[in-house]
Amino acid sequence: MVRKRQVLLVDEDRIRGQAVMALLEEQGFAVTCVHNAQAVLKRLDAEVVDLLLVDHQLPDISGLELVRRVRGQDETLNVILIVPAHSTDTVVEALRLGVFECLKRPCDADELILTVGRALETDQLKRQVEQLRSSSDRDYGIDKIIGNSRALRQVLEVIRKIARSEAGTVLIQGESGTGKELVARAIHCESSRANQAFMAINCSAVPETLLESELMGHEKGAFTDAKVLKKGLFELADGGTVFLDEIGDMSPTMQVKLLRVLEERAFRRVGGIRDIQVDVRIISATNRDLVRAMEEEAFRSDLYYRIGVIPIHLPPLRERREDIPLLAEHFIQYFNREFGKQVRGISRMAEKILLEYPWPGNIRELKNVIERAIILECEERLLVEHLPREMVGKTVGCQAGPLNFRLPPEGIDIEDVERELIRQALELAEGNQSRAAKLLNLGIDALRYRMKKFDFL
Numbered sequence: 001m002v003r004k005r006q007v008l009l010v011d012e013d014r015i016r017g018q019a020v021m022a023l024l025e026e027q028g029f030a031v032t033c034v035h036n037a038q039a040v041l042k043r044l045d046a047e048v049v050d051l052l053l054v055d056h057q058l059p060d061i062s063g064l065e066l067v068r069r070v071r072g073q074d075e076t077l078n079v080i081l082i083v084p085a086h087s088t089d090t091v092v093e094a095l096r097l098g099v100f101e102c103l104k105r106p107c108d109a110d111e112l113i114l115t116v117g118r119a120l121e122t123d124q125l126k127r128q129v130e131q132l133r134s135s136s137d138r139d140y141g142i143d144k145i146i147g148n149s150r151a152l153r154q155v156l157e158v159i160r161k162i163a164r165s166e167a168g169t170v171l172i173q174g175e176s177g178t179g180k181e182l183v184a185r186a187i188h189c190e191s192s193r194a195n196q197a198f199m200a201i202n203c204s205a206v207p208e209t210l211l212e213s214e215l216m217g218h219e220k221g222a223f224t225d226a227k228v229l230k231k232g233l234f235e236l237a238d239g240g241t242v243f244l245d246e247i248g249d250m251s252p253t254m255q256v257k258l259l260r261v262l263e264e265r266a267f268r269r270v271g272g273i274r275d276i277q278v279d280v281r282i283i284s285a286t287n288r289d290l291v292r293a294m295e296e297e298a299f300r301s302d303l304y305y306r307i308g309v310i311p312i313h314l315p316p317l318r319e320r321r322e323d324i325p326l327l328a329e330h331f332i333q334y335f336n337r338e339f340g341k342q343v344r345g346i347s348r349m350a351e352k353i354l355l356e357y358p359w360p361g362n363i364r365e366l367k368n369v370i371e372r373a374i375i376l377e378c379e380e381r382l383l384v385e386h387l388p389r390e391m392v393g394k395t396v397g398c399q400a401g402p403l404n405f406r407l408p409p410e411g412i413d414i415e416d417v418e419r420e421l422i423r424q425a426l427e428l429a430e431g432n433q434s435r436a437a438k439l440l441n442l443g444i445d446a447l448r449y450r451m452k453k454f455d456f457l
C-alpha cells in the first residue's frame with residue numbers, strides 16, 4: 001500500500017486552518033495544521049512532509065521569510081504560499097525561492113484542492129522524469145537479457161514471475177559479470193513499479209560511515225557535514241525499487257539496520273526521531289558465497305533469510321556456452337551502432353576460440369573482448385587475430401605452444417612438427433597466408449616455401 005501524502009499546513013487563524021484541513025483530508029491527504037513558523041520548522045525537523053502550505057500572515061515571521069528558512073534546510077520541499085491580494089513583490093520573491101504556486105486570498109476551495117493535487121503530482125512526475133532520464137539511453141526489459149540456454153531460460157521464467165508478483169525481496173547471486181544488475185533492472189522494468197524510481201547503490205563502494213545516510217537520508221545538522229536535510233535512497237525510491245549491490249560486503253552494523261528496514265519497511269533518517277514508512281521492493285545482489293560468509297560469521301543469518309526469500313542464481317557463462325555465439329552477435333551489433341562500424345559477424349575459428357575459453361569474467365569479459373576487437377582492429381569480420389593473445393593461447397587446439405613441447409623419449413621427426421605447426425597456423429588464420437606467417441614469425445616467402453615443401457600448396 002502506498003502511503004498517504006503528508007501535507008503540513010500553517011495558518012494563524014485556527015478556524016480557517018481547521019476548515020482547510022478538513023477539506024484536504026477529504027481528498028485523501030494526511031494533514032497536520034500548526035499556527036506559527038516556529039512550529040513548522042520544528043515539525044520539518046522531525047517528520048516527513050510532502051507539501052508545505054503556508055499562509056503569508058503568521059504571528060512570528062512572515063510566510064515568505066519562513067519559506068526562505070525552509071529552503072536553507074531542504075531545497076526540494078514542495079511549497080504553496082497563500083498571499084493577500086495585490087502583493088506582487090511577495091509573489092515574485094516566492095517564485096524565485098522555488099515556491100510551486102502562490103494563491104491569492106481569499107482562495108477558492110476547488111482551486112486550493114487542484115493546486116495541492118498538482119503540486120504533489122509534479123513532485124511525483126519530477127521523480128519519474130529523473131528515473132526515465134537515468135535509463136533512457138539504455139532500455140532494461142527482459143528482452144534485453146540475451147541467451148537461449150536452458151539455464152538462462154529458467155532464470156528468465158523466474159524473473160517474469162517475480163516481476164508480476166508483489167514479492168518484496170529478491171536476492172541475485174552469481175559470479176562477477178554474470179548480469180546481476182541487468183536482471184535487477186529487468187525485474188523493476190517488468191513490474192508494476194516500472195514508472196517509479198529504481199535506485200541502485202554499491203554497498204562496497206560507499207564508505208561505511210556514509211552508507212547509512214545514503215540509504216536512510218539524514219536530518220539537517222545530524223553531523224558536521226549535514227548542512228541540509230537529505231532524503232535517502234529508501235525514501236526516494238518510495239513506490240519503486242532499491243538495488244543493493246554487493247550486499248555481501250555490508251558491515252555488521254549496517255546489516256542490523258537493514259534488517260529492521262526489511263522487517264518493518266520503516267527506518268529513521270540519521271539524526272531523525274520519526275519512523276518513515278516506505279513501500280519499496282528491495283533487490284540485493286552479491287558475488288560472494290553468503291552461506292560461507294554466514295558460517296564465518298561475516299554475514300548475519302537473520303538478514304540472509306530475509307533478503308533471500310526469493311533467490312535467483314545466475315549461472316556462469318562457461319556453464320551455458322550455447323549462449324556465447326548469441327551474445328557475441330548481440331555485442332557486435334551493439335558496438336557497430338556505438339562506433340559506426342559495419343562488422344558482419346565472426347569467423348568460424350574465432351567463434352571456436354570464444355566457445356572454448358573459460359570466461360572467468362563472464363559476460364562482461366565477453367563484452368569487453370568484442371568491444372576491443374571492434375574499436376581497435378576489425379573491419380568486416382571478427383577474426384582470431386582480433387582476439388586478445390592470452391585468450392588464443394588458452395584455448396584447446398592451440399595449447400601445445402612451442403615452449404611446452406616435450407620431446408617424446410622415442411624421438412620425433414622435426415619436419416612433422418614443422419608441418420603440424422604450419423597446418424595449425426593456416427587453420428587459425430583461416431587460410432590467410434600473411435596472417436599465418438605472422439603467427440609463426442615468418443616472412444611470407446618463408447611460409448610459402450614451407451607450404452610447398454609440405455604439400456600445402
Ligand SMILES: Nc1ncnc2c1ncn2[C@@H]1O[C@H](COP(=O)(O)OP(=O)(O)OP(=O)(O)O)[C@@H](O)[C@H]1O
Pocket residue numbers: 144145146147174175176177178179180181182183287327363364367
Ligand atoms: N544475458 C545478457 N545479455 C546481454 N547483456 C548482458 C547479459 N548479461 C550481462 N550482460 C552485460 O554484461 C555486463 C555485466 O553485467 P552486470 O553489470 O549486470 O553484471 P554483474 O553480475 O552485476 O557484475 P559484477 O558482479 O561485476 O557487478 C553489462 O554490460 C550487461 O549489460
Ligand SMILES: [Mg+2]
Pocket residue numbers: 180181245
Ligand atoms: Mg554489478
